[in-house]
Amino acid sequence: MTGGDTHPHHADVPIFDPGAFRLGDEEAALVDRAKQFGARVLAPRAAQHDADATFPIETFRDMHGEGLLGICIPKAEGGLGAGYRTYCLAAAELGRYCGATALSWNMHVCSTLWTGVLADDLEMTAAERTEHDRRRSRHYQRIVGDGAIYSQPFSEGGAAAAGVVAFGTEARPVDGGFLVNGKKIFASLSGAADYYGVLCTERAEGDAASRRNTLYLGIPAGSKGVSVVGDWDPLGMRGTVSRTLLFKDVFVPEDEMLMPRGVYFRAATSWPHMFLTLSPTYMGLAQAAYDFTVAYLRGELPGTPPVKRRMYPTKQIAVAEMRVMLEQTKALWFQAISEARANPTKEQVLRAYAAQHTVMENANALSAKAIRTCGGQAMLKNLALERIFRDSRCGSLMLPWTAEICLDRLGRETLYEAGEKDE
Numbered sequence: 001m002t003g004g005d006t007h008p009h010h011a012d013v014p015i016f017d018p019g020a021f022r023l024g025d026e027e028a029a030l031v032d033r034a035k036q037f038g039a040r041v042l043a044p045r046a047a048q049h050d051a052d053a054t055f056p057i058e059t060f061r062d063m064h065g066e067g068l069l070g071i072c073i074p075k076a077e078g079g080l081g082a083g084y085r086t087y088c089l090a091a092a093e094l095g096r097y098c099g100a101t102a103l104s105w106n107m108h109v110c111s112t113l114w115t116g117v118l119a120d121d122l123e124m125t126a127a128e129r130t131e132h133d134r135r136r137s138r139h140y141q142r143i144v145g146d147g148a149i150y151s152q153p154f155s156e157g158g159a160a161a162a163g164v165v166a167f168g169t170e171a172r173p174v175d176g177g178f179l180v181n182g183k184k185i186f187a188s189l190s191g192a193a194d195y196y197g198v199l200c201t202e203r204a205e206g207d208a209a210s211r212r213n214t215l216y217l218g219i220p221a222g223s224k225g226v227s228v229v230g231d232w233d234p235l236g237m238r239g240t241v242s243r244t245l246l247f248k249d250v251f252v253p254e255d256e257m258l259m260p261r262g263v264y265f266r267a268a269t270s271w272p273h274m275f276l277t278l279s280p281t282y283m284g285l286a287q288a289a290y291d292f293t294v295a296y297l298r299g300e301l302p303g304t305p306p307v308k309r310r311m312y313p314t315k316q317i318a319v320a321e322m323r324v325m326l327e328q329t330k331a332l333w334f335q336a337i338s339e340a341r342a343n344p345t346k347e348q349v350l351r352a353y354a355a356q357h358t359v360m361e362n363a364n365a366l367s368a369k370a371i372r373t374c375g376g377q378a379m380l381k382n383l384a385l386e387r388i389f390r391d392s393r394c395g396s397l398m399l400p401w402t403a404e405i406c407l408d409r410l411g412r413e414t415l416y417e418a419g420e421k422d423e
C-alpha cells in the first residue's frame with residue numbers, strides 16, 4: 001500500500017496471482033520469496049550496475065543466503081526443490097526489478113535445472129544415471145554449501161548457438177579428462193562466475209565434429225588457460241557483463257561433466273522448453289513497463305512529483321491497449337511454461353516458439369509504448385523505465401530462440417511435417 005492510500009500499488013501484486021492461476025502453495029511461496037527479494041535487494045541496486053556495466057556480485061552473495069542459488073536443486077541435496085514452472089515464475093518476479101540480475105540468475109539456475117528436473121526426465125542407462133547423480137551432487141554441494149555461481153556460455157558467434165552445427169569449442173579426451181580449446185562470446189557472468197558451464201564438442205584426433213558429441217562441462221573459472229577478454233559496453237542488460245571467454249588447452253577433469261556423454265543432445269532434442277528459460281526475465285520486464293505506466297499516470301511513482309496524467313482519454317486508451325497486450329503475453333506464456341515436459345507434442349513446441357516470440361517482442365513494445373504514453377520526463381535516466389526499455393530490446397536477440405528463429409520454425413514446421421520436401 002502507498003502511504004494513506006487504500007489502492008494497492010500495482011507493483012505489489014504478483015504477476016501471476018496464485019489463486020487465479022491456481023499455483024500450488026509451495027510454488028506460490030517460492031515465487032513470493034523471489035518477489036520480496038527482488039523488491040528489497042535488486043531494485044535499489046539496478047541503476048548503478050546498469051550505469052557502470054558491473055556485475056551485481058553482492059546480490060548473488062545475498063541470493064546464497066536466501067537459498068535462491070539453489071532454487072532448482074532437489075530438497076534432498078539442500079536446495080529449494082523448484083520445478084521448471086516455479087523457476088520461470090520466480091525469475092519473472094526478479095526480472096521486474098532488475099533485468100540484468102534476473103538474466104544472469106537464469107544462466108546460473110539453468111546449470112541446476114538442466115542437470116536436475118530436466119535430466120530426471122531424460123532416458124539414461126542405469127550406469128549413466130548413477131554417474132550423473134554422483135557428479136551433480138558435487139556440483140550442487142558447491143552451490144548450496146559454498147555459494148558457487150555457475151554461468152552458461154554457449155554462444156560462439158557462428159551457427160552453433162542456433163543449434164545448426166557442432167560447437168567450435170572442442171574437448172579432446174586425454175588421460176583423466178579433457179583438454180578444452182575455444183572461444184565463447186556474450187558469456188554472461190564472465191569474470192564473476194566460479195564455474196563456466198561450457199557446451200563444447202568432444203572430438204578425438206581424426207574424428208569429425210558432431211552435435212551428438214556435445215559435452216556440457218563445468219569448468220572452474222580459475223583453471224589454467226581460461227581468460228576473459230574484450231570490453232562490455234552494450235545497449236542493455238549491462239549488468240550481465242557478457243564478455244568473451246577464451247579456453248587455451250584447459251585441462252578439465254572428467255568429473256566436471258555436468259551431463260553424461262550424449263545426454264545434452266538428448267535434452268536439446270527431447271526437452272525443447274529448456275530454451276524457453278531466457279523468457280521469464282522479459283516477462284518481468286513487460287510487467288514492469290506496465291506497472292511503471294500505471295503508477296506514473298496516477299502521479300504515484302516514487303521519486304516523481306505527484307502530478308496526475310490519468311484524466312486524458314488518450315492515456316486511458318494507451319493503458320487499456322497495454323493491458324490487452326500484457327494479458328495476451330501472460331496467458332500464452334503461462335500456458336507454455338505449464339506444459340513444458342519431455343517429448344512435448346508438435347503443438348506444444350509450436351506454442352513454445354510463439355510464447356518466446358511474444359514475450360520477447362512484447363516486452364520491448366510495451367516499454368516503448370510506456371515511454372510514448374508517459375512522456376518526456378518518464379525517460380530520464382533517474383527513472384527505471386529508460387533501463388527497462390533498453391534491457392527489453394535484448395530479448396529478441398537471444399539465441400537459440402531469437403524472435404526471428406521462432407518465426408522461421410513456426411512457419412516451416414507448421415507447413416512441413418518432419419521429412420517432407422518439395423520437388
Ligand SMILES: Cc1cc2nc3c(=O)[nH]c(=O)nc-3n(C[C@H](O)[C@H](O)[C@H](O)COP(=O)(O)OP(=O)(O)OC[C@H]3O[C@@H](n4cnc5c(N)ncnc54)[C@H](O)[C@@H]3O)c2cc1C
Binds near residue numbers: 402
Ligand atoms: C544481454 C545478453 C546476454 C547474453 N548472455 C549469454 C550467455 O550467458 N551465454 C550465451 O551463450 N549467450 C549469451 N548471449 C548471446 C546470444 O544468445 C547471442 O549469441 C548473441 O546475441 C550474439 O548473437 P549474434 O549477433 O552473433 O547472432 P548471429 O548468429 O549473428 O545471428 C544474428 C541474427 O540472425 C538470425 N539467425 C541466426 N542464426 C539463424 C538461423 N540458423 N536461422 C535463421 N536465422 C538465424 C537471428 O535472428 C539472429 O538474431 C547473450 C546475449 C545478450 C544480448
